[in-house]
Amino acid sequence: MNITVTGSTKEYPQGLTVAQLIQLEKVATPEYVTVSINDEFILSATFAEKTLNEGDHVEFMYFMGGGR
Amino acid sequence: MAFSNEQLERYSRHMILKEVGVKGQKRLLESKVLIIGAGGLGAPAALYLAAAGVGVIGIADADDVDLSNLQRQVIHTTPDVGKAKVRSAEESMKAINPEITVHTYRTYVLANNIGQLIAEYDFIIDGTDNFPAKFLINDACVLGKKPFSHAGIIRFQGQLMTYLPGQGPCYRCVFSSPPPPDAVPTCRQAGVIGAMGGVIGSLQAMEAVKYIIGQGELLCGSLLTYDALNMEFRKIKLPRRDSCAVCGSQPTIIAPFDYEQAACEVKG
Numbered sequence: 218m219n220i221t222v223t224g225s226t227k228e229y230p231q232g233l234t235v236a237q238l239i240q241l242e243k244v245a246t247p248e249y250v251t252v253s254i255n256d257e258f259i260l261s262a263t264f265a266e267k268t269l270n271e272g273d274h275v276e277f278m279y280f281m282g283g284g285r
Numbered sequence: 286m287a288f289s290n291e292q293l294e295r296y297s298r299h300m301i302l303k304e305v306g307v308k309g310q311k312r313l314l315e316s317k318v319l320i321i322g323a324g325g326l327g328a329p330a331a332l333y334l335a336a337a338g339v340g341v342i343g344i345a346d347a348d349d350v351d352l353s354n355l356q357r358q359v360i361h362t363t364p365d366v367g368k369a370k371v372r373s374a375e376e377s378m379k380a381i382n383p384e385i386t387v388h389t390y391r392t393y394v395l396a397n398n399i400g401q402l403i404a405e406y407d408f409i410i411d412g413t414d415n416f417p418a419k420f421l422i423n424d425a426c427v428l429g430k431k432p433f434s435h436a437g438i439i440r441f442q443g444q445l446m447t448y449l450p451g452q453g454p455c456y457r458c459v460f461s462s463p464p465p466p467d468a469v470p471t472c473r474q475a476g477v478i479g480a481m482g483g484v485i486g487s488l489q490a491m492e493a494v495k496y497i498i499g500q501g502e503l504l505c506g507s508l509l510t511y512d513a514l515n516m517e518f519r520k521i522k523l524p525r526r527d528s529c530a531v532c533g534s535q536p537t538i539i540a541p542f543d544y545e546q547a548a549c550e551v552k553g
């Protein structure tokens with residue numbers, strides 16, 4: 218199944234969960250990442266059971282605390 | 286208000302733009318912007334807004350200029366080391382444009398003073414370097430119905446978004462609460478490339494200017510991310526979160542409050 222993750226479309230295994238995708242994509246701070254699927258935020262408590270579907274568009278948003 | 290010959294010349298490159306013109310420049314001269322943090326982000330933002338003729342610029346920062354600031358905080362110079370950052374920033378802004386008014390606040394921005402501080406400004410720029418301050422600014426601006434630009438930078442990355450009252454999602458819609466102290470690296474621990482503040486802080490100034498002149502699309506409902514190593518900008522669509530604790534349909538945050546500061550960041 219094809220999913221677009223942070224702008225690039227790739228082949229991923231069927232039935233992939235958000236938690237598995239986070240692992241696969243080597244997200245640096247998996248506990249603190251915000252995820253949206255098709256422009257809707259996903260509750261972090263549901264990452265383990267939320268499965269992805271063909272054509273989904275996933276974005277990761279990271280904390281960036283610097284500025285001074 | 287009539288423009289003096291000097292003003293006509295100073296702002297000629299603005300006034301020739303159809304999006305700015307006489308009307309837009311007049312709006313800039315009559316506008317008030319507060320910059321919280323006179324550092325990596327605040328420095329370029331303050332310099333460009335001063336140059337643009339923003340009539341009143343407020344700058345808040347409790348710290349003094351340190352030698353380690355000068356790799357990126359271009360509003361301060363080597364002879365400024367040891368001077369209050371707000372004083373040094375004021376001097377640089379006034380040197381660029383003597384006709385603007387600068388208000389300095391040599392203080393930490395906290396729950397007990399932020400409401401009063403933002404009240405007199407039209408637009409707020411978050412140039413802070415820690416999550417407690419970023420959440421505080423978000424909450425205070427949402428509650429006080431003030432538009433603001435949020436930004437964060439680290440290593441070779443930066444990101445920003447703009448909040449417009451009653452319209453877009455807020456920072457807390459994206460990140461519901463700060464990470465635990467020390468869970469996510471800060472610039473002090475991880476480093477930041479100096480020009481990153483220049484890129485992202487200038488974009489914050491750009492958002493403020495567009496808001497003031499009422500032109501273009503703001504980053505309302507979008508997070509613009511910048512990866513300098515891949516030289517890639519991406520605009521991520523941000524939905525609103527109905528369950529957001531401050532801007533959602535049943536808010537639980539009704540007044541600004543302070544989070545605990547990471548131990549390593551207490552002294553800025």
Ligand SMILES: [Zn+2]
Pocket residue numbers: 454455456457458459526529530531532533
């Ligand atoms: Zn919100």
